[in-house]
Amino acid sequence: PSVLEAMVLGDYHNGETDPLVRKATHRMIQELNPQRLILHDYFDGHSVSHHIDQQYIRQKLIHQVDIGHNVLEQELQEGYDELQLLSRLMDGKEIAVVMSNHDEFLHRYLDEGRFMKDAGNARFGFKLAGYMSEKDYNNPVEAGMKMFGELPNVKWLRRDEDYKVRGWQLGSHGDKGPGFGYGSMPAKERDWGKSITGHVHKAQILRNTITVGTML
Numbered sequence: 195p196s197v198l199e200a201m202v203l204g205d206y207h208n209g210e211t212d213p214l215v216r217k218a219t220h221r222m223i224q225e226l227n228p229q230r231l232i233l234h235d236y237f238d239g240h241s242v243s244h245h246i247d248q249q250y251i252r253q254k255l256i257h258q259v260d261i262g263h264n265v266l267e268q269e270l271q272e273g274y275d276e277l278q279l280l281s282r283l284m285d286g287k288e289i290a291v292v293m294s295n296h297d298e299f300l301h302r303y304l305d306e307g308r309f310m311k312d313a314g315n316a317r318f319g320f321k322l323a324g325y326m327s328e329k330d331y332n333n334p335v336e337a338g339m340k341m342f343g344e345l346p347n348v349k350w351l352r353r354d355e356d357y358k359v360r361g362w363q364l365g366s367h368g369d370k371g372p373g374f375g376y377g378s379m380p381a382k383e384r385d386w387g388k389s390i391t392g393h394v395h396k397a398q399i400l401r402n403t404i405t406v407g408t409m410l
Contacts, residue, residue, distance in 0.1 A: 234392030
């Protein structure tokens, strides 16, 4: 029987994921038994998004606070719990979390010091900010989720890290190319050759350049 080397999911956006899509995805993982699982925009960042702050009533109050999506620690805990579930579905095989623009919502939130004016998240924010200040390379999403327990089969990719399977580049989110310019389809084809990326929330194919959709 053929072996599925890798399954690249649509942008996950944990906590915002459509329940039916999530259930179907879990079933596909069980049935197709991939050797690797690739996650894009796994962390949604709804608790710290700068976009939400720019629309105080429509976004921050109605689409964040009113549904309990304003607590950073809770969002990271839920992310950890879902990774544990995915790890069980993968039977311990590798899960690669691609560094994505939504992960960087948390980087920006901490680096701009916004947590100091966000009383509900300040204590947890100080913990993550302390981590960021002491590391040459740091991923506060990874650090925050690991505060809740071990994730031994999860590989957290850096922005500049290749992750290739049979010559296919799977380590780029797709929003930026190697020179950190805009990741258009022709640019991806030129930069990566064969690739499967995310970010655009729609399925596209240009020869050996593929983008996945979203689980929203």
